[in-house]
Amino acid sequence: MDFRLTEDQTALRRGVRDLLEGRFGREALRAAVDAGGTLDRGLWRELGTAGFFALRLPEEEGGVGLGLPEAVLLFEEAGRVLLPGPLVATHMAAGSVPGAAEGAVVVTAVAEGLVPWLDEADVVLGDVEGAVPMRSVDPLTPLHRVPMPASASASASVPAAAPGVGGAEGLEAVLLTAAEQVGSAEATTGTAVAYAREREQFGQVIGGFQAVKHLCAGMLVRTELARAAVRAASLTADPVEIAGAKLLADEAATANARDCLQVHGGIGFTWEADVHLHLKRAWVRAELRLPAARAAEAVAAGL
Structure with missing residues (x-):
């Protein structure tokens, strides 16, 4: 495919x-x-x-x-x-x-x-x-x-045919929410990389430090893994694949926002920075449709 x-x-x-x-x-x-x-x-x-x-x-x-x-x-x-x-x-x-x-x-x-x-x-x-x-x-x-x-x-158990949501329309809503999470993960990755290229410490840009490189690389990997899962699930419409995609997308959005805050340092925690808005939205999306515990149950049942 x-x-x-x-x-x-x-x-x-x-x-x-x-x-x-x-x-x-x-x-x-x-x-x-x-x-x-x-x-x-x-x-x-x-x-x-x-x-x-x-x-x-x-x-x-x-x-x-x-x-x-x-x-x-x-x-x-x-x-x-x-x-x-x-x-x-x-x-x-x-x-x-x-x-x-x-x-x-x-x-x-x-x-x-x-x-x-x-x-x-x-x-x-x-x-x-x-x-x-x-x-x-x-x-x-x-x-x-x-x-x-x-x-x-x-009835907290998650049937494999419909992982905690109402039929095909509910599954699609979960997948579209996961797609929003992927977009947010991509945005925070780009924001972190851009900041790492311009912020200087000890006479060089912080993007040259190995620890910062590792953070940014990890953000990219999480984003692309979640993106692949979401797009694959959009083609198969398989309930278990949608649940797995939601798990990966929630993790990418929340973890990337946290790492983006880490790259920014103190300024990232200020109200004027936009990074915290991505983290807070990711938290809400993660709970709004098929939270992690039930998504994991759906994936486990499918396996």
Whole structure:
């Protein structure tokens, strides 16, 4: 099986990257942080116009007519720039919730007892009775918690056919979340390498020190391993492979953000640096869909 991107897929990824870098650069990112959980509806509609949400809808239904492998590319790019909002839920709802495909409607969903962007959502999928706001570690992902039924905790085993999520759509949502984690891991790798090339200590750039080289090399390996797993799972749609991809992607996003902080030293821990935003978003994504314990159970059952 050939996992290399086709010319069309490469062009798609480049186009989405150009769109997001032009529309959601660092200034927009920091503005979103300052906005404190208010979604940019104009940007949401632009994403809809660009086909972000309707990517997998058939052309006869007004969509782009592409598949899950292409959707993974889009969500990698969204993860790179920390694009906020319930992207996965709205993408999954395109075609079933009127207005979702066009970006005119914001859709969120209950996942693992958590509901992101509840106050900003026009449509909520799932029971949110008793939802209470909770303090989110990520300033770009406001969260509510809903009571989990006792039966949910009692049935903690993970069936091999559907690792802890609801059928094919749930599996796809897990994979797209993993793709966001891969994009974030790629971004922190690039940030660490760029900083290591310019920051000087003891008369030379810190990238020349073996310890820093090892950190950056490890970040690259984790990113590429997770990327390969996510893209392979997008082609096979195998539940166990999706669970494994989520495990690898969560590890890459969180570990790379920590190592990026290490490369930056003291300045990386300041609010003005963007590194902590990647780490906090990675933590939230890791818990929002198929957390590590259940993903590992799915992989173990498959083996």
